[in-house]
Amino acid sequence: MIVIRRPQDAEAHLADAVMCCPHCGGTLAKWGYARERTVRAPGAATVTVRPRRLRCRNCTTTHILLPTALQPRRADTTEVIGIALAHKVNGLGFRRIATLMGRSESTVRRWLRRATDTHLNWACQQGATRLIQLAPEAFTEIRYAGNQLRYTLTILSAAAYWDRRRCGFEEPPWTLIGMYTRGRLLAPPRSG
Numbered sequence: 001m002i003v004i005r006r007p008q009d010a011e012a013h014l015a016d017a018v019m020c021c022p023h024c025g026g027t028l029a030k031w032g033y034a035r036e037r038t039v040r041a042p043g044a045a046t047v048t049v050r051p052r053r054l055r056c057r058n059c060t061t062t063h064i065l066l067p068t069a070l071q072p073r074r075a076d077t078t079e080v081i082g083i084a085l086a087h088k089v090n091g092l093g094f095r096r097i098a099t100l101m102g103r104s105e106s107t108v109r110r111w112l113r114r115a116t117d118t119h120l121n122w123a124c125q126q127g128a129t130r131l132i133q134l135a136p137e138a139f140t141e142i143r144y145a146g147n148q149l150r151y152t153l154t155i156l157s158a159a160a161y162w163d164r165r166r167c168g169f170e171e172p173p174w175t176l177i178g179m180y181t182r183g184r185l186l187a188p189p190r191s192g
């Protein structure tokens with residue numbers, strides 16, 4: 001799985017051979033499309049995408065190119081999961097979040113459980129790396145106040161804010177946050 005901020009850029013990247021195989025660094029070539037998938041956006045809206053599939057010319061591994069607005073193996077967009085995490089920061093429990101967002105309690109509880117401290121630490125480092133490149137002064141102003149989830153979302157949101165402001169990225173903040181976290185806003189689901 002390779003994640004990309006703007007799937008429409010992939011064609012140009014492939015033509016310029018700037019995308020490399022994550023396994024061996026080989027050149028990637030188009031290899032048809034993966035299965036179409038429909039995921040849930042905030043509220044009752046849905047998003048349907050048909051991700052491109054790529055194949056390494058060297059090691060022949062195939063990779064799926066997933067837009068960072070989506071999360072691998074999740075039925076909801078990055079934004080939906082991000083909003084649920086933001087509700088948790090604001091002190092809401094999984095039942096209340098589920099009601100507010102029109103999702104099942106079990107789904108919301110599963111998301112919140114996959115925001116593990118280890119994963120949040122990692123996600124926070126990804127956001128901090130980007131924020132320090134963009135706006136070091138903004139990074140130094142953000143204080144850790146004893147809540148890893150709050151701190152992580154603040155760092156990631158600040159990076160997205162400054163990316164849009166300084167680099168002119170027009171994608172929604174959660175799509176950028178999906179990019180910093182390489183499509184992994186949450187720790188990967190447990191199998192089963």
Ligand SMILES: [Zn+2]
Nearest residue numbers: 021024056059
């Ligand atoms: Zn390869």
